[in-house]
Amino acid sequence: MQLANRVSQITPSLTLAIAAKAKSMQASGMDVCSFSAGEPDFDTPDHIKAAAKQALDRGKTKYGPVNGLPELKSAIADKLAKDNQLNYDPEQIIVTNGGKHSLYNLMMALLNPGDEAIIPVPYWLSYPEMVKLAEGTPVFVTTSEANGYKITPAQLEAAITPKTRLFVLNSPSNPTGMVYTPDEIKALATVILRHENLLVVSDEIYEKIIYDGAEHLSIGAVSPEIFDRTIISSGFAKAYSMTGWRLGYLAGARELIKAASTIQGHSTSNVCTFAQYGAVAALTQSQDCVEQMRQAFAKRRDVMYALIKAIPGLTCPKPDGAFYLYPSIGSLGLGSIDFCQRLLDEAQVAVIPGIAFGTDANIRLSYATDLDTIERGCDRIHTFVRNLR
């Protein structure tokens, strides 16, 4: 069948494909240790589920405003003011079908054909595809393990051209787990402000999952000038373990949000109405659940990091956010796809090839799973790597 040209420009999500293969192996009775998931393994906290159930019982089953329930938009505005020192009016916020959809709306609302978007490598795999779907041009900037996989101000400056419209910043990062320090964020803001036409989208979906006293500074809070150039993308999936609810949001300049809302109005309309009541409960009720999950992730990170670091041939900076490790397999002489396929087939461990995130010399391990699986899976990786060498 003849399909639209845009389809040939993009690649299917490798992370979803590997997670699906691991799940089907598990379903057929195999003992697979899966480190492929990009989602917390916890159930959504009860009070959030209760709020959505009550909304269903109260008949909140109809269409709602395209850009979100007023009570949810004001809860998001309050959260951004309190947690991030960002003062948005509710009209500067749109509720979307997940953080992925916020970013997609943004690209569609902002980019013209040929506009460049700077994406540090390794990147979350959907950024380049979304830029291409919007007919923009992804411009990749390769970061180094020595610099914690973070883009430097000099690298950002060097990548900017008269066509650059957007810089995509993701901290804490998927896939590396790295968190930019406040000083690093300020230095990037200085570069951005030197270029009149340049905006930054800050994907802060992992902001609540940080360790060892790492500080999350939202770039928009650095100064009023950078606030005007910043778009915030976030969601409920990771902090509240609500991946299947499909709830995210975008905050930015009124004109841009209005444009995103027009696009959403002709594509998905409002996010599931009763689910939005769950999100209101998530933001306005106790945050203890977020802290409990964060502490569980912190423990798992320590265990997995120690086990991976002990494997000769793998190197890995210690991440201070999200729930991923991104070790280098560069010394082992296998590409990341071969490594992952063989690891799954020969040792029944599912991890994601770094090529999906732009670097073929790495693999991504998610520790959003129980400690027993972490210990058994890392042990298998150790044996597998030993036998390769």
Ligand SMILES: Cc1ncc(COP(=O)(O)O)c(C=O)c1O
């Ligand atoms: C960096 C990053 N941004 C955005 C998202 C989108 O999350 P969701 O659409 O589930 O809210 C993800 C999900 O994996 C992510 O890792």
